[in-house]
Amino acid sequence: MGGGPAGMAAALAARAAGVQDILLLERDQHLGGILNQCIHPGFGLHHFKEELTGPEYADRFVRLLKEEQGIEVSLRSFVVKLTPGREISYFRPGALEEVRARAVILATGCRERTREMIQIPGSRPAGIYPAGLAQKMVNMEGWIPGREAVIVGSGDIGLIMARRMALEGVKVKGVVEIQKTSRGLVRNVVQCLEDFGIPLYFRHRISRIHGADRVEKVDVVRVDDNLKDIPGSGFEVPCDTVLVSVGLIPENELLEMAGGEIDRAANTPVAAGVNLTSVPGVFACGNACKVYDLVDWVTRDSALAGRMAAEYLEKK
Amino acid sequence: MTYDVAIVGAGITGAAIARELSRYRLKVLLLEKEAEPAFGVSKSNSGIIHAGTQNPPTSVKAWLCVEGNRLLRGGLAADLGLHFVQCGQLIVVFDLKDLPELEKIKKEGADLGIKGLELVDRAWLAGHEPNLGPEVKAALYVPTAGIISPYRFVYALVENAVKNGVELKTSRRVTAIRRPAGGGFELEAGGEVYRSRFLVNAAGLFADEVSALAGAPTFKITPRKGEEYLLDKKREHIANHIIFPLPSKNSKGILIIKTSDGNPMIGPTAHDSGDKTDLSTTDDGLAEVLAGARRMMPSISKGDIIAYFAGLRPVSGKDFIIRHEDAAPGLVNAAGIQSPGLTSAPAIAVMVADLLRKHGLALEAKADFHRTRPRTVHLFQVPPEETRRLVKKDPAYGDIVCRCELVSAQEIRDAVRRGAATLDGIKFRTRAQAGRCHGGFCTTRIIKIMQEELGFPVTAITKRGPGSELIKDERK
Numbered sequence A: 001m002g003g004g005p006a007g008m009a010a011a012l013a014a015r016a017a018g019v020q021d022i023l024l025l026e027r028d029q030h031l032g033g034i035l036n037q038c039i040h041p042g043f044g045l046h047h048f049k050e051e052l053t054g055p056e057y058a059d060r061f062v063r064l065l066k067e068e069q070g071i072e073v074s075l076r077s078f079v080v081k082l083t084p085g086r087e088i089s090y091f092r093p094g095a096l097e098e099v100r101a102r103a104v105i106l107a108t109g110c111r112e113r114t115r116e117m118i119q120i121p122g123s124r125p126a127g128i129y130p131a132g133l134a135q136k137m138v139n140m141e142g143w144i145p146g147r148e149a150v151i152v153g154s155g156d157i158g159l160i161m162a163r164r165m166a167l168e169g170v171k172v173k174g175v176v177e178i179q180k181t182s183r184g185l186v187r188n189v190v191q192c193l194e195d196f197g198i199p200l201y202f203r204h205r206i207s208r209i210h211g212a213d214r215v216e217k218v219d220v221v222r223v224d225d226n227l228k229d230i231p232g233s234g235f236e237v238p239c240d241t242v243l244v245s246v247g248l249i250p251e252n253e254l255l256e257m258a259g260g261e262i263d264r265a266a267n268t269p270v271a272a273g274v275n276l277t278s279v280p281g282v283f284a285c286g287n288a289c290k291v292y293d294l295v296d297w298v299t300r301d302s303a304l305a306g307r308m309a310a311e312y313l314e315k316k
Numbered sequence B: 001m002t003y004d005v006a007i008v009g010a011g012i013t014g015a016a017i018a019r020e021l022s023r024y025r026l027k028v029l030l031l032e033k034e035a036e037p038a039f040g041v042s043k044s045n046s047g048i049i050h051a052g053t054q055n056p057p058t059s060v061k062a063w064l065c066v067e068g069n070r071l072l073r074g075g076l077a078a079d080l081g082l083h084f085v086q087c088g089q090l091i092v093v094f095d096l097k098d099l100p101e102l103e104k105i106k107k108e109g110a111d112l113g114i115k116g117l118e119l120v121d122r123a124w125l126a127g128h129e130p131n132l133g134p135e136v137k138a139a140l141y142v143p144t145a146g147i148i149s150p151y152r153f154v155y156a157l158v159e160n161a162v163k164n165g166v167e168l169k170t171s172r173r174v175t176a177i178r179r180p181a182g183g184g185f186e187l188e189a190g191g192e193v194y195r196s197r198f199l200v201n202a203a204g205l206f207a208d209e210v211s212a213l214a215g216a217p218t219f220k221i222t223p224r225k226g227e228e229y230l231l232d233k234k235r236e237h238i239a240n241h242i243i244f245p246l247p248s249k250n251s252k253g254i255l256i257i258k259t260s261d262g263n264p265m266i267g268p269t270a271h272d273s274g275d276k277t278d279l280s281t282t283d284d285g286l287a288e289v290l291a292g293a294r295r296m297m298p299s300i301s302k303g304d305i306i307a308y309f310a311g312l313r314p315v316s317g318k319d320f321i322i323r324h325e326d327a328a329p330g331l332v333n334a335a336g337i338q339s340p341g342l343t344s345a346p347a348i349a350v351m352v353a354d355l356l357r358k359h360g361l362a363l364e365a366k367a368d369f370h371r372t373r374p375r376t377v378h379l380f381q382v383p384p385e386e387t388r389r390l391v392k393k394d395p396a397y398g399d400i401v402c403r404c405e406l407v408s409a410q411e412i413r414d415a416v417r418r419g420a421a422t423l424d425g426i427k428f429r430t431r432a433q434a435g436r437c438h439g440g441f442c443t444t445r446i447i448k449i450m451q452e453e454l455g456f457p458v459t460a461i462t463k464r465g466p467g468s469e470l471i472k473d474e475r476k
Helices: A005-016 A033-037 A054-067 A131-141 A156-167 A186-196 A253-257 A295-315 B012-021 B060-079 B096-111 B122-128 B150-163 B204-213 B233-238 B283-296 B341-358 B384-393 B409-417 B423-430 B443-454
Strands: A022-025 A041-043 A071-074 A078-082 A087-092 A095-100 A104-106 A110-112 A128-130 A148-152 A171-176 A204-210 A217-222 A235-238 A241-244 A248-250 A282-284 B002-008 B028-031 B089-093 B118-121 B138-142 B167-169 B174-178 B185-189 B192-201 B222-231 B242-244 B255-257 B265-267 B305-315 B321-325 B331-335 B400-402
Touching: A005 A022, A005 A033, A005 A054, A005 A071, A005 A104, A005 A295, A033 A054, A033 A131, A041 A054, A078 A253, A095 B384, A104 A295, A110 A131, A128 A131, A131 A156, A131 A241, A131 B443, A148 A156, A156 A171, A156 A186, A156 A241, A171 A204, A171 A235, A282 A295, B002 B012, B002 B185, B012 B028, B012 B150, B012 B331, B012 B341, B028 B150, B028 B192, B060 B341, B089 B096, B096 B118, B096 B138, B118 B122, B122 B138, B150 B167, B150 B341, B150 B423, B174 B204, B192 B204, B192 B341, B204 B305, B204 B331, B222 B283, B255 B283, B265 B283, B321 B341, B331 B341, B400 B409, B400 B443, B409 B423, B409 B443, B423 B443
Parallel strands: A022 A071, A104 A282, A128 A241, A148 A171, A148 A241, B002 B028, B002 B192, B028 B167, B089 B242, B192 B331
Antiparallel strands: A078 A087, A087 A095, A110 A248, A204 A217, A217 A235, B089 B138, B118 B138, B174 B185, B185 B192, B222 B265, B222 B305, B242 B255, B255 B265, B321 B331
């Protein structure tokens, strides 16, 4: 389930390990998942020993899948039910399908943590977007969400979107990070902020969002090591857009539906090792298993998940 | 052109009045200051259809609530194609010493004609509401209470009113009201002038200002803020009833609210506020709501919360203000409609129509009144067999747009065709973007469907009306 890098690697590896009949379900109209909106380079340095963009990296796997007779790809297919007995219901345009699988690999990726989860006080105007949604708007649709942006959180998506917005002529006023260091890769801090002269405010937080209909400005305040506001340190930043990049949450709602044990804090499967879940014959790989910083490692571990599923089927 | 009646405000009260008046041979105008109906007080409603308990027994609202509940259960919800669930409510006590309080609520309720009220003990509760915590000792069971989607209630009333000839005009804030010498009213709203013989004021938080504009500065509205916290749909079955503690002086307390869409809610707080636009949530509010809910149901956790919002109740004293204003002949106020306003709305509408009649408006029934409105499809409410039939009939029902709340492309299209013109309007009608990812995955898809249906450029699509545009520019 899931035709991003994890699902594609798992399907190909399971096939190579001898699994005869594989169904790959992807909710979108293309394979590739989030890679399709990651048009920047930096992918594949480990796996392919060359630097690719996200769509290029995805395309390498899409081509392999096309040549593979034993893997049926079903696009625009949205799974709504998974039972402990591995019965699957999924929608696709024109049908509600039901199938049973002898093994299931969940490669459902992550969703973004949102403004709602970090409790930024203030109003709820237009102009506040999860950074990944803004990335999809700019790179997939060609829509520029605003003209003056502040970015909350220095995760990789936030850093990459700071640069991406700057390249589109948006004035990026700063990245506000409550921690002392960036959560993102060092190369992204350098290449996405420093090279573009975008300020990064460590140990700061947005204390309020202003604006009735559209964002008008944000209040920023410095915090101490206990994350308490430092009086007198506040300043205002006029802007029409706030991008929120405060982490990712693995999507394990299907595993939960199938009775799998979930760590409530991280939303990851509780299991003995990587790619495993508490439900026999149900595996979870890629960002659904744990949040990765490089897609190369997703490919490596998800291929292992494909082999683990093959081994499980052989033993049965 | 002169309307017979102009109604100011397309929240639940104005919508119900418009639909009631649309039974008669009248020219009715419904003015709304926001871009769509239900965008004011009604959008933050809990969606509870109260039985009529917990109101002062001699109040107007006690009687209107019982009557509104009876009208809804007696056929109105079905006529309007609404998903009403009569799940019942429990009013719980943490100390058996408080049983006399429950007895009092029971007696007052029975006197108002509420049926089936029953005191239940721990053993009953263990069987019927197993997640209640050990602190809960007994409860009053109120079987006629239920739940409904507050937005869809408003939209159904407005759609049915419009079908029956009412004119809806949105983005029309009333800025001036004149009373010409010959009688009636002249309203300035959104740059237009409208004339009407009678004026109904259902302007929610701003009803005091509208009444004053019309020449009757007879009351003041004080906003009372309520913060609500929405839980993940995964917790849908945490409660089988709407669960209340004993009421406090200002409110019915912090509740655990089943909702007709599945996601349970906890809240609301009740704090008077000086600001009619303050919809911010607070750390204190969250702590208060969590503590209140967890005392009744300890398994509720902060991690279950996926969204939060605040609403403002338009409070003016302890009771509703529903009256003709002699200072401004022809003006009927329906103001101070706080809880239980959603439940009472159909009865308020009948009462307002009667006040208009007493003051000279002839109510002649239309021969061709359309009483019913077809039910809208929501996949999350539909059993698998019907889903299969729908998808076969129309493949776009199988094209899922919102994955958290299971909303298809066809439902988004239906919503636009029924009047949704903003992203929030789509959310309130369909629940798309209302789940755990807050639109992270589906927003672009919804915007594209809106573009196709409405023919707008993407830069004209808004969150909730002019000024809240979502996209500033398109790449060349």
